[in-house]
Amino acid sequence: MSEYSFFAAVEKSFDKAAQFTKWDKGLLEQIRACNSVLRLRFPVKKEDGSIEVIEAYRVQHSHHKTPCKGGIRFSMGVNQDEVMALAALMTYKCAIVDVPFGGGKGGIKIDPKKYTTYELEKITRRYTTELVKKNFIGPATDVPAPDYGTGEREMAWMVDTFATLHPENIDAAGCVTGKPVSQGGVNGRREATGLGVFFGLREVCNIQSQMEKRGMTTGVEGKRVVVQGLGNVGFHTAKFFYEAGSILVGIAEYEGSIFKEDGINIFELMEHRKKTGSILNFPGATNLENSKAALELDCDILIPAALENVIDAENAPRIKAKVIGEAANGPITPEADEILIEKEILVVPDMYLNAGGVTVSYFEWLKNLSHVRYGRMEKRFNENVNAKILEEIEELSGKRVDDKARKLIKHGADEIDLVHSGLEETMINATREVIGVWDANPEIPDMRTAAYVVAINKVATTYAELGIFP
Numbered sequence: 001m002s003e004y005s006f007f008a009a010v011e012k013s014f015d016k017a018a019q020f021t022k023w024d025k026g027l028l029e030q031i032r033a034c035n036s037v038l039r040l041r042f043p044v045k046k047e048d049g050s051i052e053v054i055e056a057y058r059v060q061h062s063h064h065k066t067p068c069k070g071g072i073r074f075s076m077g078v079n080q081d082e083v084m085a086l087a088a089l090m091t092y093k094c095a096i097v098d099v100p101f102g103g104g105k106g107g108i109k110i111d112p113k114k115y116t117t118y119e120l121e122k123i124t125r126r127y128t129t130e131l132v133k134k135n136f137i138g139p140a141t142d143v144p145a146p147d148y149g150t151g152e153r154e155m156a157w158m159v160d161t162f163a164t165l166h167p168e169n170i171d172a173a174g175c176v177t178g179k180p181v182s183q184g185g186v187n188g189r190r191e192a193t194g195l196g197v198f199f200g201l202r203e204v205c206n207i208q209s210q211m212e213k214r215g216m217t218t219g220v221e222g223k224r225v226v227v228q229g230l231g232n233v234g235f236h237t238a239k240f241f242y243e244a245g246s247i248l249v250g251i252a253e254y255e256g257s258i259f260k261e262d263g264i265n266i267f268e269l270m271e272h273r274k275k276t277g278s279i280l281n282f283p284g285a286t287n288l289e290n291s292k293a294a295l296e297l298d299c300d301i302l303i304p305a306a307l308e309n310v311i312d313a314e315n316a317p318r319i320k321a322k323v324i325g326e327a328a329n330g331p332i333t334p335e336a337d338e339i340l341i342e343k344e345i346l347v348v349p350d351m352y353l354n355a356g357g358v359t360v361s362y363f364e365w366l367k368n369l370s371h372v373r374y375g376r377m378e379k380r381f382n383e384n385v386n387a388k389i390l391e392e393i394e395e396l397s398g399k400r401v402d403d404k405a406r407k408l409i410k411h412g413a414d415e416i417d418l419v420h421s422g423l424e425e426t427m428i429n430a431t432r433e434v435i436g437v438w439d440a441n442p443e444i445p446d447m448r449t450a451a452y453v454v455a456i457n458k459v460a461t462t463y464a465e466l467g468i469f470p
């Protein structure tokens, strides 16, 4: 628990960073404030004939750039404060990774496991209709995406509902991102957040001064990693670290947590969970006493990838990780944050580290507006040019490259190649920018504050260059 509400915690981080900027007090207040909050109540008739009143939200935190952007979560933890906090984080997140959106977020207070697919579809479609009625959704106004408890299926229902109500809108597919590829989605969106977390942390691990300070060597290979949460974000993050040669020593899920000194094969663990319904009793691993115990394991990198407030003042003193990568939004309370700074643990903050999802959402939205798949125009052209260059080089040198290299050199970029490279570029640049600001100002106490400074400067510059305030 924390004495701060989630939104108050975001405000606290904002204020801590604002003192390192030169902006007018009034402007800072405008950036910090939540512009619009929509609270909905609507009925749903369940399959057993009963009627239930559903509580839902959509928050638009900032309109300094439009559309607003951010996921929709289905969870019993949804409340106005949480959605406001998450919307604010979206504003700062988009600013840091140079994605031209304002922050938004939505939520429906339900436990999706307690509803049939038919009921979930009814709830999602009704929610979308309510958003349309209030002008809180649209490719130019507000573009939702998946979040905790939602995925491609819900996004498909949303785009279909919106397009039905707006048959004249040729850009209707851009009203939501994270759609199935068959419904206008982009290849690579599914793994985007996890891959972004990996790219971001890999870049941090490449910074010698940061690693040396913590007695670590550079690179992710051989690093001992703990991941909490095996949802879309956690699973993909774990997978990319595993494939890069890191050792997954601990995994936590709501049913419990496990430890394996010599590393967990993430694919075998997913198989085991599918078969037994639990990560516990994984061959060769030790079951820990509870779900949160894995957070306290001795490791190099700890990655909370589930929900907010999992590291608080109570367990923070026992955290042994040298680096914490916030794949989830708000996993560390402000009290815990102070303790971790004191312990010189490097916290790589959520608002930029998990920006991979929204970055690829941006690519998806651009694809929807351009009505053409990435790579369609140039892939074959590039392949023909590459083949010609190769041919000339072979002729001039009298040597032939092997088949593997030939395939690589000739390859023209597909959609997935472009999306992954755009994401890699984005995460590397954002990491360098945040660390650069931190290095340039020794007064800035931690990386979260540096990230907020970058975000505030970018949002404030947009306002300042507009010359008018709303």
Ligand code: GLU
Binding pocket: 069, 070, 071, 072, 143, 144, 145, 146, 147, 148, 177, 329, 354, 355, 357, 358, 359, 361
């Ligand atoms: N829900 C994700 C987030 O919190 C993705 C948002 C988006 O793609 O718009 O960043």
